[in-house]
Amino acid sequence: MNGNEVLTRNIDRIHTTSMGTERIKRNLGLSDIDAVEYCKALIAYKTCRAYQRGKNWYCETGNVRLTINSGSYTIITAHMIK
Secondary structure, eight states: OOHHHHHTTTTOOOOOOHHHHHHHHHHHHSSSOOOOHHHHHHHHHHEEEEEEEHHHHHHHHTEEEEETTTTTTTTEEEEEEO
């Protein structure tokens, strides 16, 4: 099973902390958008490429990279790819 399949099958488990929400919003320039739902939508894109390195999943789509803990499915951060 590839990374996209793993994350898609566990999409309901994906979450973040309150600090994570603020970090994601700040890094991606989001304001009144639900950060977790936004990230879940990015993961669902057909162009999303998910891969695992160590204890984290990395999801890249467009110019965004998400970092998700592979054990707890916690979104750690999101960054714009330059």
